[in-house]
Amino acid sequence: MNNLSSRHLKGRLLLAAGVIAVSISLLSLVALLLDSLLDGLPYLNWGFLTSYPSRFPDQAGILPALFGTIWVVGLTALFSFPLGIFAALYLEEYAPKNWLTDLIHLNIANLAGVPSIVYGLLGLGLFVEALAIGRVILAGALTMTLLILPVIIITARESIRSVPKEYREGAFALGATRWQVASQIVLPEAFPGILTGTILALSRAIGEAAPMIAIAALAYVRFTPTSPFDRFTVIPIQIYNWINMPRVEFRELAAAGIIVLLVVLLVMNSVAIFIRNKYQKRGVS
């Protein structure tokens, strides 16, 4: 150790570096939000939300993409929520300790780290081509389900694990079957946590552009989809589409689309946090 004042100086340098590092993140976030807000706000009005894409920037809107996103996310929720709960219940309440269970554990953890574009190609090869569903909403939702399922299972397992063991033992002692314990004791206790995790996973799905591009490509959708077998586009693809157009007005439309996307995400995250806070207090006792 050299003299004391140089050690003090090093300490101050580390603290300063830490403050700078945190500030970079904060300032980046502010710049990112302001960049989109300032570019997009002039285009954001009721007409933008209720119009179809157009060659003329001031008439273009996001309606088909908005509907596409609602369809895809709605179906994804319908598929992934029960599947995620079932898988998590099996792994926590039923699974025997053997190689197959270990394989499933390892596999789910690894799947959560696979890039989303790989899921897009899986969906393209499996649902669109092999099963001949076509480049339609259903194929998009099935792909999205596979993409977010690992995340839902992981968070659902954590909620299930946090249910005290005594609850289960009490019910078993009264003669309840495994399914009765799982469905009537464990699930109600773990439900808010599972719901929060699912909403957060779905909000990730809403923002995903890459896998949806693999499925839907650059469909020029001039109608609002009315069935799962319609072709579609989603908000992130529409934004990407506008960014790629040469005229600067379309970039500003992209920014308006970004604002819509961020507002949707903000609402979903607020709901998730609300559910978490509401039920957390009760869980403490």
Add this chain to the structure above:
Amino acid sequence: MKNRAGEKKRAQKIRESLIEKALFASAALSVLTTLGILGIFLFEAFGFFKEVSIIEFLTGTLWTPLFEPKHFGILPLVAGTLMVTIISIAVAVPIGLLTAIFLSEYASDRLRRLVKPVLEVLAGIPTVVYGYFALTYVTPILQQMFPQMIVFNALSAGLVMGIMIIPMVSSLSEDAMVAVPNSLREGAYALGSQKHEVALKIVLPSALSGIIASIILAISRAVGETMIVSIAAGSTPKLTLNPLESIQTMTGYITQISLGEAPFGSIEYNTIFAVGLTLFVMVVIINTLGNWLTKKYWRSY
């Protein structure tokens, strides 16, 4: 009477076992997903490797599948991916680690409760938004610094991707640092260490396995990131070391071809699966390496 009770019990038993099978099927779906990825990718890539030799694919230095003369060497795409990844890691690791040290060793509870949600927001923003930010905000600033730089370039995409993965490095590393027991810190203080010495010489090495895991995860995320590079890095596959040039990554190529709806069975269609398979294998190797390193350096307290 006894018979009816027995029947009821038997029915319940059947129901229980059916339910268990259904639950098991849901859990096994994940394994099927992996097999599906492997099966589909190998099948489609097989069509590709019938026409192009694996040697040419893995060692060729020209990637021109869309125009004559066609060349199918993936190295330019791999090089583009690596360049953007290196830039983003060079941004995210120092900033993320300093953030983690600051939050776990220096910040007050109140400040931590303020900063962490902001980082979570940063992690939750869709990548297409980061792409827009790179193209319309960061690139013009960089162009003022490097006037010869063109609009689509690796540097801008890499920098913004780095910002995107800061939260991944910082939150996992911070978790690892917070888990270091206070007795270690107190021991060091008792020997006359100062705060920064405790942070850098005690906490950092003790949390090493978590820190390595976070960096590996960040690398794997950067390699697979798609929208930022599709928007801001350009679409010219090229072997270059100059980050100011337009390049193309593996993910960027997949997006470019996907947008055009290449017909099933065409060579373009098969290329995206060959490139996707390469990407998948790379990510699996990185993740496995991460798990192995984490285990190797794992210390439990």
